[in-house]
Structures are given as structure tokens and as C-alpha cells.
Amino acid sequence: MRSLTHTTAAAAGALAAVAALTVTAPPAVAAGPRDATADVLADRDVTLAGDTVVTVPSGTTKYDGVFRGEGTLTVRGTGTLILTRDSDFTLPKSRQRQKVSVLGGNHPYVTTTNPDPPAITVERGATLQYGDGGTTGLVGHFPYDTPAFRLNQDNIRVDGTLRLSLTSAYNLGTISGSGLITQPRFLWGSWALSGTHSFSGMIDNGTQLNAGAPEFATSLPNMRKVLNQGTWTVDTPLGQTVTMGMDFYQREYGSDINVQSRPGSKVILTGQYSWSNQGGDTNPSLSDPALNWTPARKNVNKRGTNIKGANVQWGDGTTNKIFMPGTAETVYINLLAARSRSLLTFDYNGPVTLGAPIGGGVFHDTLAAPGAGDIVIKGTKGNDVTFAAVQYYDGSTTVEKGAVLRLGSGRSGGDGGLYTRGGLYKVVNNGSLVLNNTRRALSLSRISGSGSLTQSGATTTTLTGSAVTYTGPTTVKKGTLALRDGATLARSRAIRLTSAKSRLDVGTSGLRVGTGKSLSGKGTVKGAVTNSGVVTTGLTVSGGYTQSAKGELVLRDGPLKVTGTVRLAGDLDLASAADATEPARKITVLDHQGRARTTGAFTGLKEGAKLRLDNTTYRISYRGGDGNDVVLTAATTTPSPTSDTPRTAADPAASPGTTTAGTASGGLGWWPYVLAAGLLLGLAVPVTRLGRGRGRRRGGRHAA
Incomplete structure (x- = not known):
């Protein structure tokens, strides 16, 4: 009992001590x-x-x-x-x-x-x-x-x-x-x-990474860079859009980016796929962007992309860094067919240059077969794409309204072109198509759309076939634009040759300027011209010139020079000449450089007829110059009317039987056509020149 009592007492004491500790000890802290x-x-x-x-x-x-x-x-x-x-x-x-x-x-x-x-x-x-x-x-x-x-x-x-x-x-x-x-x-x-990942670091892909598949989409919104030294594959589930916004870098030969997509899906790549020569694994970069365009030893800077039956877009309209910078020696681009043909869209907000051909071969052997797909230049403001290499895809090329596609960079080694063989080739141009090769001749056909076509390269571009149907204006700034095999510019709403070196070769079929069309400028048309619309002087026609009763010849920038036969009818417009500061004693309207007689006459202006130009009376002759030129010779000078009394054809100051250069009775005459052409082509006929004060009337078509 004593022992038990002692034990009980000891236990009681221990319990009391624990109770005291519980009251005074700090709270427990989790391990x-x-x-x-x-x-x-x-x-x-x-x-x-x-x-x-x-x-x-x-x-x-x-x-x-x-x-x-x-x-x-x-x-x-x-x-x-x-x-x-x-x-x-x-x-x-x-x-x-x-x-x-x-x-x-x-x-x-x-x-x-x-x-x-x-x-x-x-x-x-x-x-x-x-x-x-x-x-x-x-x-x-x-x-x-x-x-x-x-x-x-x-x-x-x-x-x-x-x-x-x-x-x-x-x-x-x-x-x-x-x-x-x-x-x-x-x-x-x-x-x-x-899935979607918040990771913002660096991925160094050495072999194979599937950033998306038919069974999942991938999003890496916080990543800035990827070091791709193997194969990076992007794919999508059905009907989804996947965006990859990072820049890709490569250090070793043999890396590529493969893109696939399901029906209704799209892959958008907004970064750039570049070589890296510094920064290691964690921060790859390129010391000079020009190195992407220059082959390095052992092809270590060569990289490529394979678009496999996918809908792919380069850029999102907020950048002008092209996804694949380089040439055929440093990059390859394959447009392939899998479940369907591929589609590649360019969507940039500034100028970009594609320096490599788009083909359809196997990896770097890109030209082993034509690319199986189509190209779109999206109508984003500022989207100006240059193809500085001859393209090898077999499908259509669409230039949307507001966009520019340039074939050729205008510099040595930067000539471009399109693969034109096969039934799938066509150009749908609703924006601007600029032809800018320096050495390699271009040949194009099947051009439709409402956009403009500009020849600006030193070499010749030939349009062939009856499928040249675009309706926008045609401008020849430099070099030669030639028409062959039935190609015409009949649907082009205006034709402008902007310099003395501009050349339009219309071949044996000639050039027909239709009603409502304007042919103007300073260059040379090689071949016959039939005018049922508006033609301005200053041009040279190396062939015959025929003007129908619906046609109009506008005197501006020197005479119309013609080497072939000349047949005249329709109207003569002296508006620009009427706006000259000082009247000339003799004005050559048409310099007929051939030997044949000029036949016909402008409506209401037979041989010797008088016409008023500002305050000067002229007589017209179709046998002037060397015997067959159309020339205006001053006959008399009369005082100018005051600005308060504008002169018309019925003005008493005009001598009887004299036609006055002024507004055509009952309408605006040829000006709607020239104004439209001026807005589209930057014609050098500013509206402010039509009447510069001092009592001059606005010029218009010669009144019959």
C-alpha cells in the first residue's frame, strides 16, 4: 500500500507539473x-x-x-x-x-x-x-x-x-x-x-516536344524564348486556334518546327525563328540579325519549318519581324498536304522580306517537289511583304485589300517570282502587286481582283493569257511590262507610265483604251494604241494610233509621239495647255514620226479651224511640222477678260467660227476620268492647276 500510495502521489505531482506547463508554455508550432x-x-x-x-x-x-x-x-x-x-x-x-x-x-x-x-x-x-x-x-x-x-x-x-x-x-x-x-x-x-502553363523560363528542346496534338492544345503565354535543337511540333484539336508568341532559337544544324492542325483550326506564330551565337542555354540571342541571312560553317545556322496540311499564320498584325528570316542557304520552308492542303498567311504591320523559296520537298531538300498549299497576304494596315526568292508552291496567292506583295526586292540577288505551272496557280490581287526584279525576267498569268499592278523593276515582266482580268490601275515606273498570248489591260481602269524610261509592250494585239479608262504619262507604248477613252500627250507610241469618236486626247507634257499610222476622231482637250503661264506661238499636239499622212480630224476641228486658247487664237493643222504632224499655230492675240466676266464660247471677245478651250457644254467632259486616275496613280495634274486666278476658267473638253 505504501508503495502504491507513493506511486499515486508521484503521479499526482507529475500531473500537476504538466498542468502548470500547459498554462505557462508558448503555443505549439507546426513542424x-x-x-x-x-x-x-x-x-x-x-x-x-x-x-x-x-x-x-x-x-x-x-x-x-x-x-x-x-x-x-x-x-x-x-x-x-x-x-x-x-x-x-x-x-x-x-x-x-x-x-x-x-x-x-x-x-x-x-x-x-x-x-x-x-x-x-x-x-x-x-x-x-x-x-x-x-x-x-x-x-x-x-x-x-x-x-x-x-x-x-x-x-x-x-x-x-x-x-x-x-x-x-x-x-x-x-x-x-x-x-x-x-x-x-x-x-x-x-x-x-x-494545357496552359504559367512557366516563364527557358525550354531547351534537344529532341522532340509536342506543343499540342489532336488530343490537347498547348499555351505558353509567359514564355519569351525557346532554344530548339530538335523538333518542336505544334498541333491543335478540332476547331481551335493556338498561338505561340515566343521567339525560337537554334544553335545546331538539323532543328525544325513542324506545324499541323485539324479542320477549322489555326496556328499563329508571332515570334521569329533565329540562329543563336550567344547567350548559352538560358538566354539565347544573335549578335547581328544579318547573320540569319549568311551561311555559317557546317550549316550550323540552317533551320526549317514543315507545314503539314495546316492553317498557319505568321504574325498577328502587331509586329514586322518575319518568322523565318534567311535565304535558301540558311532556312527551308515546306508547304505540304496531309489531311488537306496547307495555308500560310502573312499578317504583319510593316515591311517584311521572305528570302527563301516555299517548296514541298523533304526537310532541307525543299525544292524536290512543289509546295502543296496557298498563300494569303492579309489586309492589315502596313502589311508589305517582299518575296525575294522565286517561290515553288503550286497554289493561289491572295493579296487582300490594303496589303502589298512585292515580287523582287529591287536589289541584286533579291529577285522573286511565283511557280506558275499547274491548274491551281492564280493571283487574286485586291491590294497592291509590285513587280520589282532587277535581272530575272518575270512571267505571270491568271491575275484577277480589284487591286493595282505596278512594274518597278529594271527587268521585263510579261503578262500572258486571257486570264489577266484585274480591274485596278496599272503603273509602269521602270523597265518593261509586256503583254503576250492574248493578255490585255482592257479591264484595268487606268494605265500610267511615269517616266521616259517606262515601257509598255502590248505586242501584236495592241492596246485598247476603253471608255472611262485613262492612259497617261511619259513613257513608251510599244505597239498600236486604239483610244476610245482618254490618252494624254507626252507618251510615245511605237506603232499606230487610232482615236475613235468616243476617244479624247488631252494636251499635256509635250506632244504625243507616234511612229505608225495615225487616224483621228473624237475630242481634243486643251485644258492643261490653257493653264500655261505664257501662250506659245506654236504648239505640237501630235508628232507623227512616220511617213504616212495623218487621216481624220478631231470632232469640229477640220484643217485650218480656229480655236481659242486662253487669250490667243490658234489655227489647227494636220499637215504641220514635217508634213503630217498635228500643230496649233497662233493667229491673233486678244485682251484677256476680267475675272468678273469669265469667257465662254459665246464671249464677244471670241472671233466668229472660233472654238474656245473651256468647259464642254452641258457637262464636266473628261475631268471625271482624269481626276479618278489622278487619285489612284498620283497623276501630275493637280486640281489647283485647273484655274490659277487671273480670270482663267477651269479647263474642260474641247467643245465640238
């Missing part, structure tokens, strides 16, 4: 993460029961154990931890929140919303390596019934380095952080990067 470093260094398996940390010493630590259980794993330190066996653990149930759905019905694809927090974290300075060049070493848990790939439930945050040394197919779940994820070259493991 920190478990440190499993010793277990890992000893190759013991680790069962997680909450947050766990491993501190990796400098150097390399190979771990042959596995992680299991419930919790999180954080790798820190300065060394590299290599996992050689697959590990499988999960977050505690209380932290799991993400929802994984399989949508799309008969075309299933996977989405992840509200992703779980990371199950694995690699802190800055540490390296975690999955695998050792084999098929195992991945950390993951795969509870989902997803089609075609296994979605990893264990999301990962990488602020240090994650090295993927695996030869199997794998998924990392949702990735976050700002570190480096790197896959060594030539391992042929395939990483399925599914």
Missing part, C-alpha cells in the same frame, strides 16, 4: 518540412507524409530509390540529383483542386482547369534530372483516363534546372516557374506538353 537528404544520399526509398525537402550537395548525386506516399517534394542545393527509377506520389487530398475534362465527343481532347499547386519544386541553383538516358526516372501519378497520352497529375515548378534524360514518351503535368527545362539531343524521348 517544418521533413528533410530526406540523408535517405536520398543512402539510396533509401522515401515515403512522403507531407512536405519533404532534399538538399543536393555540389556535384552529381544518383538516386536509385523511389518517392511514394502523399505530400510534396522540394529539391534545393547546388548540385544535380539524378532519378534512375520512376517515382509515384500525390498531393494530399486537401490540396487537390484541378478539374480534368475530356471534351469533343468523337474527337476527344483534354482540358485542365484550376490546376493543382506544384507537387515537385526545383529551387534556383539546384538541378533535378529525370532518367539517365533510359526509359525510367520520371516522377508522376496518372489517374486520368485521357486519350492518346497519359496526363501527369504531379505538376512541377522549375526555378532551377530540370533535365529530361528520358527515351520514353512522358508528360510533366502543368509547369510553372522561371528556370530552365532542358532535354539533351539525340535521346528521342517525346514530351507531351499539354
